[in-house]
Amino acid sequence: MHELGIVFHIIDRVDEVAEQNHVSRVKSVTLEIGEVSTIVPVYLRDCWSWAVDNRSKHMKGCELKIDMIKATSYCEDCQKAYPTKPSGRKCPYCGGPHTYLVSGDETTIKNIEVYDEENA
Ligand SMILES: [Zn+2]
Incomplete structure (x- = not known):
């Protein structure tokens, strides 16, 4: 199961972005996952809650959103594009x-949503 490694990688990246932007808490992260990637979203979700609470500085309780991307x-031979699934x-x-x-x-980080600091 390599999902935990991927989650750690995402957390490190999001923490880095949060620090660069002086954000103290991240509300949600949206990932784009290709439909033929080797990542299994359900495993990703399994590690996510534990990982954000234990490893991250800025992501305690952070929600994970997943957008699946169609593969092409x-x-x-005939120079046409086609949907990879089911062919x-x-x-x-x-x-x-x-x-x-x-x-x-x-697998890319599409969006990082932060808490509005002024109304917090
Ligand atoms: Zn063809």
Whole structure:
């Protein structure tokens, strides 16, 4: 299970951003996860609450939001893009095998929401 490592990585990054922006507490983090990434969102959520409460300086109780991103592949034979799921590596238009993934295996921090310090 490599999700814990990924959560630690995200926490370090968000803490860093919080410090650079003089934010004391982060309310939520939105992640974009490609649908063919190796990350399992349910495992990510499992480690999240523990990790933010125990490892982070600025993220106690921070909520995790996940946006799944559709994967896209491209076929070099007929030069068309197609949704990776459910076709996989075989092009649905020409049946060719010369395809590659364009997007859909990434994990990125899309948004960091902070508490409004002035009204806190
Ligand atoms: Zn094709």
